[in-house]
Every structure is written in C-alpha cells, then in structure tokens.
Amino acid sequence: MDKKNRKSRRVLGILIMALPVALFVLSLNVGSYSIPAGDMGKTLLSLVVPSLRQDVPQVHRDIVLHIRLPRLLLALAAGASLAVSGAALQALFRNPLVNEYILGLSSGSAFGAALSLVFLGRSFPPQPAAFVFAMVAVMAVLLIAGRPESGLVSLLLTGVIVSAFFSALLMLVEFFASPYALQSLFYWLMGNLALAGWRDLALALPLMAAGLTLLILLRWRMNVLSMSDEEARAAGADVRREKWLVILAATLVTAAATSVAGIIGWLGLIVPHLVRMAVGADNRIVIPLSAALGASFLLAADTVTRSLTSIEIPVGIFTSLIGIPIFLALLKKSKKVWL
Amino acid sequence: MIAALCLCLQLLALPYAPKEGATTIRDSLGRTVAVPERVRRVLSLQPEVTRIIVALGAGPSLVGRDDFLARFDHLFPLIHPAQAGLPVVSAADGFPKLEVVLRLDPDLIIASPSEAGLPDLLQKKTGKPVLAFSSMGRFEDLLREILWVGAALGRAERAGTLARFLREKLEAVRRRTEDIPAERRPAVYVSFWGSFTRSPVGYEPVAAAAGRNLADGLLPSRLGSVAVEVSLERILAWDPEILLLHGNYLPGERTVNVAGVLSDPRLRSVRAVKDCRVYYTFGFWHWWDPALALVETIMLAKLFHPERFQDVDVVREGNEVFRVFYGMEGGFDALRRKLEIPDGPWR
C-alpha cells in the first residue's frame, strides 16, 4: 500500500510540474486575434532570429511579444507567488485556513493604489504605491501584534483591525476621487491581467522571482517551523528570525503580485490544500508543487476568460467563483485532521 | 438610423402647454410632477441639465451647483462665469446635502435619474418638486430634454428655438452624408474614460457623422453603464481606420493621449496608427453638453469625410453654435485651447 501510494504520488507530482508548461503553450495560441498554430511557431522563432522577421506579419509579432507573452508570464508568476505565499503562511501559522491576505495585505494594497490614482494622477502607475502600502500594512500588523511568535488568534485579530483601518482610509479616498479615477480603481480591485505590459512587469517580476526563490529555499525549514514554537526551538531553529524571514518573503511576493494584477483571491488557500491532498504535507514537495499548480490555475482561469469573450472580465471573479465551491467541498471533507 | 432620428424629431411636439398655476411635467423616469408656474430659483444636480438651463438663459436663476460640475467640468466656467459664486450642494457620491438645499429654498430641483429612488426621496425630504432628466447620449432624448426643461422653467419659446437650431444643424450634416454607403463609412474605435481599452457601446455623434463605432452592439461591462472593456487583441483584429481619444480631460489629467498611442509598441500594426489618424474628440461622462455634442458631430463629420465638408470651418461653426446656445463669442475656440486639442484635418 505504501509503495503504490508513493508511485501514484510521484506521477501526480510530475504531472503538476509539467502543467504550467503545457498550459503556457496552449495559452499562447488563445486570443481574440486568431493566429494559426502553424504561424505561431514561425512567429516565436522570428522573435529570436532577426533574419526571419520579414516572413512574419508585424501584427503577429506585436501580439505575441507585447500582449500575450507579458500577460502569460504575469499569470504564471502571480499564480505561483500567491499559492506559495499561502502555503508558507499556512505552515507558519499551523492553520490550513490561512490565506495570503490575512495580514491585512489586500486592504493596504488597495488603499495604496487608490491613493496613487487620486493624488499622483492617472498617468502614474498605481503599482509602486500599492506595493509599498501592502508592506506597510503587514509590518503594522506584525509590530502591533508583537512578534511572529504571537498566537495565531492575536495576529488574525490584528490583521482584521488593520484591514478595517485601511478599508476605511480607502473609502475616504474614494469619496474624494473623481469618477474617472474610481473606474480605474474598480477594475484594479477586481484582479485584472489585461493591461500588463513589459513596463508593468519590469519591477514586479524580479521581486516575485526573488521572493519565490527565498521561499523555495526555506521549504524544508517550514516543516520545522510548522511544529509548535517550543518544539521548533528545541530542535534548534531560531524561531523568531526564521518566521520573520518567511513572512517577509511571503509578503514580498504577494505584494508584488497584487500590485500588478490586483486582488485575486482564493489561490493561496485552495492550491496548497489540493497539493497536500495529492502528495502529502512535506513542504519540500508542497512548496514547489504549489508554485506550479498556482501558476497553472491562474493561467488557466485567465485563458478561459480570454477565450470566452473579447470583453475583459476580471480574472479575480473567476478564481472566486471556482475557488469558493472547492473550498466548501474541502471544508466538508477534512473535518478532523487538516492536511 | 439617422432617418429614424429625424422621423422622431418631426413627431416630437411639445406635449405640455403651460397653464395658469401649476404645470404637470413628465420626466425621464416617467414620473409626473407638478411644477409651479413661475420658477425663480432652480437647483440642478444634473450637469447636463445645468448647462441647458444656462443655454435657456435661465442661468441667473441657478442657486447652486453639484460636485461634478464644480470640480471636473472644464466648459462650465467658460459658459457661465458666475458659477464660481454658487455653493456646492452635493457630495462626491452625488447625494445632495439636504440642509443646504433647504436653506437655498429652490422652487424646483432637477436630479439625475441614475440614482435609484433619489428623485422621490429628495422630493419627500424637501417638499420641493423634483424632476429627473438625462439623455444618456441620445440626440432624440437630448432634444426632448431641452423642451421639457424649457417647459418647466417657463422658457418654452427659447427651448423651441434651441431645439430647432440643433435639429437643423444635425439635419444639415445628415443631408451631406446620407448617400455614403456602409463600407465607405470609416471604422472608428473610440477610447473613453481613462483607459485605452474602454469604449462606449454606442456613440451617436460618430454615427451621425457617418462613421462606424466598432464597439457598437457589444454588451456593456457593467449593467446600466454604456462602457465596455475590450481586449487589445480585439482592437487589433478590428484594425480601425481612425482612433478617437477622450479629449474632455485637461492635458495633465489624460492617461490616454495621442503621443502615447502612437508610440505604443502593441498598436504599431493598426491602420490608424500607421496613418497617424489618432485624434481627440470631446466625449462625455454620464452627461453631455448639448452645444458641444453638436459641434463634435460637425467636427467628426469633417474628419471622416473631408471631401464633403471642405467648405465648413469647424471652429467658426463651433463658435456660432456656442453663441446661439450660450451667448458667448469665440466659445468653442476658447474651450479647445483650454483642452489643448491640436489642429488637424477636422478643422
């Protein structure tokens, strides 16, 4: 039983790792402007080999290089970031109901974006301010609650309070905002990969890559930290320092992803669950697979919305619509011991 | 469609004759409200109607202005300089401050029909007659609105003059373009409201100027609005001949501008970009300016079909429209300089 289990787990693991690649290739061919699959190969080649440029229509190259590629990369990076962040925080707080936004991050981010759109003008992108205030919100929660070793309940409560505070500030800003700025804000809040261009990704992608790398390096350590603080300390871990590091990294990637893609819910909660159900709780495997599955999930959701209609539907709606039923099913299934 | 418009215009008759005592007016929401015969003090919370009131010559009877007009409208200070002294009566969400309203003691209040239940609520709370008007971007409704507001303020004759003027000018444009077949009407993509991918699902000035709005007929992204978010690829697939950008912002406020569009690497292959046919047009938020809408139509007509409007000097026409509506000289020119709309084939 043990052997067969392990074999099926390995197969599942490999499948999940391969999924983003497969979806990437598929998604590259999806879009309102139909580029035949045969031409796609030529177009991709022409991006790398300059001499082939004459053979390929300009519009195909522009679409692939400037519209689809950045969008797909953003979906992969953001999906991975949110899922890994959720998995890491779940391990840290010893609670599988934790998601990447519990420390007040989403409210801080929304407030930052609104502030930027209203006061810095509409030509200034809202990403930097969204990022900064996301970090501010989390830092506020950690400083107020005391230490990362504080009990989960006190951190959650502080998170709720800080969230409420930033939400109130957000409403204040909205009150004084022009209808023009509000429209942009509304779409940003819903989670939107539509206008992602290389310029938007210039800062966000490296941040996500750095944070993800850090979290992946710390993945075995998360096993240790997911024991009680006492046990972790007895085993020789510098609990305080290590928890700060994980939280910082998780906040970094989530803030970076949210600043560009808006608020996309449920990934950090559901994806790690699914992964643990498939391959067990060892974070050495859960973290990389969460990254792969999270990336796939968001990419798939975005591709589906793109292929359904030429009207832009915010992807955050989809992840919620699909995520919530899955979450409820999970909740029903695992009543006693968490995964 | 223009033919249908004109047919409706002919069928429009002033349905209400002012009687002694109160007049009964039916507003855009179908509410019937009794309006006093003489309206000396009027409060309009609907910017479009406020402009019409000024055009009707009843500007001095305005006792307050709404938040939108006070903060975001670039035309209104030009057509009614006295507006600076008017108290701001509503908050950003459009809801009026009731105590201020009562203090100002208007004889008539005009509200926007887009807030559910607001007109009735306002009427109940203030005890004043409240009318709700909006044209939502339709010429037909705009004309009707002018007539109704004129009736409510006892300026029916002036309203009739304006409506006739508007009708005739539109008719003049229509006559020059009615025989243009569909394929010769340029494919136009219109970008409004601060984002390149946001487009109105119908924009009458474009249609009236014998152009084809590419986003026509799409479902709006949000119920009750007229905006749709289109994907960039869709725009590339459409390959518009002309791009129109929202010009009713001050240059410093524009997120989408001509320079940006022309230099965007994603739009390189679009016909309009290759031919440099990217222009500003005025556009609207929820509310139109009737004079501006008319001038815009003439401007677009010349832009789309220059050969048929060679003898038309748009700036001169625009100034004349503004003179007829608002009694000011050089008004259109002043506005376009304020908004820094550059010269182009539309002149």
Added chain:
Amino acid sequence: MSLQVRSLAYSNKNFTLRLDALEFAAGRLTGIVGPNGAGKTTLLKCLGVLLPLERKSVFLDGRDLAAMPAAHRARRLSYVPQEHVPTFSYTVRDFVLTGRAAHLGLFALPAARDAAAVEEALEFVGLRPFAGRPYVQLSSGERRLVLIARALAQDADVLLLDEPTTFLDPRHEVEVLGFIKRLTRERRITVLVTLHNLDMAVKYSDALVFLKEGRVHAAGPPEEVLSESLLEDVYDIPMRIVHCDGHKLIVR
C-alpha cells in the same frame, strides 16, 4: 555530558521556581517528581531554555547553557514535549526528520546522513515499519515513541522528557521507560524525566529529585533519599513504602 545547575530562578505571576546547586550525573536517568504545580514541567523547560534562563545559572559540561546559540545548544540537548498536536499529516519519517534542524543550515535540505540518523532513531524505538505512515494514524503510545525518535535523531547527549508516560496504558508505559533506560545504558545519554507515577520513577531512575512548590526537597539515588517521611512531606498525605518481590511499591 553532565548537567549542572548552579543557581536557577524563574518566576511568573503565579509561581516561583528556585534551585540552588543541583547536579544531574552524566549517562544517568534522573526522575523529577512531585505534586501538581510543583514546577516539574517548568524546571524542565528552563533547563531546555524554552523559558527564559539567566546566564551562568546552568552549565552543560562546564559550558554556560544560556549563552549558547540555539543550534549549538540543540546539538547537545533535546527536549521532548508531553504531546504534539498535529496540524499537518506528515509521515513518521518526515516528522522525525525535523529533529535534524540543528544540524542543517537555514537553506539546507536534509542529506543522506540526516536520513540515516532518522532510520537509526526509528529502529531504536522499533517503529521502522511505520516510517511511511502518517503520524496522525498512530496510537498515542506509538506517537510518544515517535517524539522520542525525533529527539534521538537530534543526536544530543542530554534528553529532557516531559511526562512521557502520562495517559499510556501499563504495557506502553513499560515500553517507553524501557527505551529510555536503554538510552542511558547503551548510549550514555543523560536523561531527565518528569513523572507522575511514583512507582515507575522509583523503579527506573538512577536518581530522584523531589520538587514541591518550586523548591527541591530532596535529590539523590532512590536508596538514599526515599523514605516515608519524605513522601509525606512532599505529598502531604501519609504514604507507605512496601517491598514486594524485590520491587518497592508506594502505597497511599
């Protein structure tokens, strides 16, 4: 590896613990006993530096315990809690593996020698066949053994166990204590155990420490310190020591 208390003081708002000069001999099993609230668990946690410990109060083989960096200390001293509340369904092997944290850098992944240490620890407690099973599927007795295995994998010379036999049935109680005793005999590990069960403490310990209200009432080998008057002093009820089949039994 001897553990030497020079002067230990700990207090919170409910309770004060004070010890002067106590030695836990190397390679011996010391049982810490006393009534509820005497401070047994507190003492153990102080010794494991899980509660704040002042400098120069406890020495491990001559080195100041409180001054050691955490990883350094964990390689010499390990602590086994009374129980573990599982959140995630780790396998027994992965669970025990977390005990190797002190031997691995922050970003390091467990290597062959860590896996070997785990296998050896599981072998010692007889749970090798269970290695691939989820921890949560084990009985409470087996879980205790896993906790011990984890501490073993840590490769420390001193083992602190908090109430390892509470809630275990007699057979498992004997099993666990048997393993612990073997540790002192076969590997010369210094073991401190807090125990509720006086009979077991007397039977297995090489030395006993009696705690009451935060103070040490007596410390030393059972033959020397155990007396009925001491028991009555510590537990506040009359007790009798009965000899039966070569065993000492405590009768209330």
